[in-house]
């Protein structure tokens with residue numbers, strides 16, 4: 001019988017190299033450098049600004065391919081991966097980037113085989129119109145089946161943005177409907193395919209992963225554990241809390257928060273920087289979390305009584321699902337209050353507002369070693 005989260009003991013799941021040290025009234029947390037399984041770096045000169053935010057905090061990041069010109073062909077994926085990695089390595093030589101290939105209606109089994117041969121281990125499924133730069137996304141999931149079959153044979157990972165886009169489906173039900181209408185079919189048809197539900201936001205999706213086999217996992221963002229949909233409207237419309245999938249009900253938030261204790265849920269910031277005017281005038285979805293990622297998770301985990309599993313969640317489970325060894329590098333956080341900056345640069349002339357800007361966090365990221 002499958003274990004559910006409530007029956008898991010913390011000792012079964014915590015990382016083994018993590019130290020929580022209390023000395024002279026100061027608390028520090030030392031743990032392995034993490035794996036951000038979901039980040040957006042954007043493109044061109046923006047990489048110079050966006051990649052270092054992640055490289056400073058993480059050993060490795062999966063950089064999503066929904067760039068201005070989506071990364072749909074093998075050569076472009078490889079070039080982007082090298083370029084992003086180079087910008088990160090100016091900060092830390094050992095920083096690694098993984099880039100999924102973007103799935104379109106035109107993708108073929110042959111292209112997927114070529115991608116695999118070139119070292120690409122993951123493909124991203126965006127339903128057309130679901131989020132930022134998803135205009136080239138998939139219009140009919142069934143058309144992908146021959147490609148998914150090849151991915152299953154090659155043991156590749158399918159990373160999924162789980163939202164339907166039908167205008168008659170309530171916005172807050174987009175993820176639930178996708179899970180029941182599409183993901184359950186994919187999982188049944190391709191039982192050995194490794195699947196990641198990205199930025200899980202509803203209790204239905206959490207339950208789906210828990211009931212599924214070890215081949216199915218999910219990433220969790222800071223915003224989906226810290227907020228519920230009241231935070232979209234309280235004190236006026238809050239554009240910096242708006243993302244896809246939308247922050248959902250308090251009950252959904254509670255289920256996502258509980259899921260952090262389960263070993264098939266791991267860190268994926270979905271850090272999605274947009275220039276502040278794009279946020280205000282174009283209503284772009286995305287929370288810019290990378291500059292304070294570990295501080296946000298540490299703050300939230302402490303409130304959930306889960307600090308002891310932070311290393312497991314951030315540095316062990318993600319690489320494990322991808323089939324990589326965890327990083328040998330260590331990071332340190334100190335329990336000290338700090339205020340999130342009002343703005344950070346994401347381009348030579350573009351500023352973005354970090355998620356929870358102006359709020360106080362209880363942890364400060366110190367250093368990597």
Ligand code: DOR
Pocket residue numbers: 040066131132161242243244245270272273285286287
């Ligand atoms: O809120 C989001 N923003 N969700 C996504 O899936 C994409 C991201 C972006 O790229 O802006």
Ligand code: ZN
Pocket residue numbers: 038039040064270272
């Ligand atoms: Zn994303």
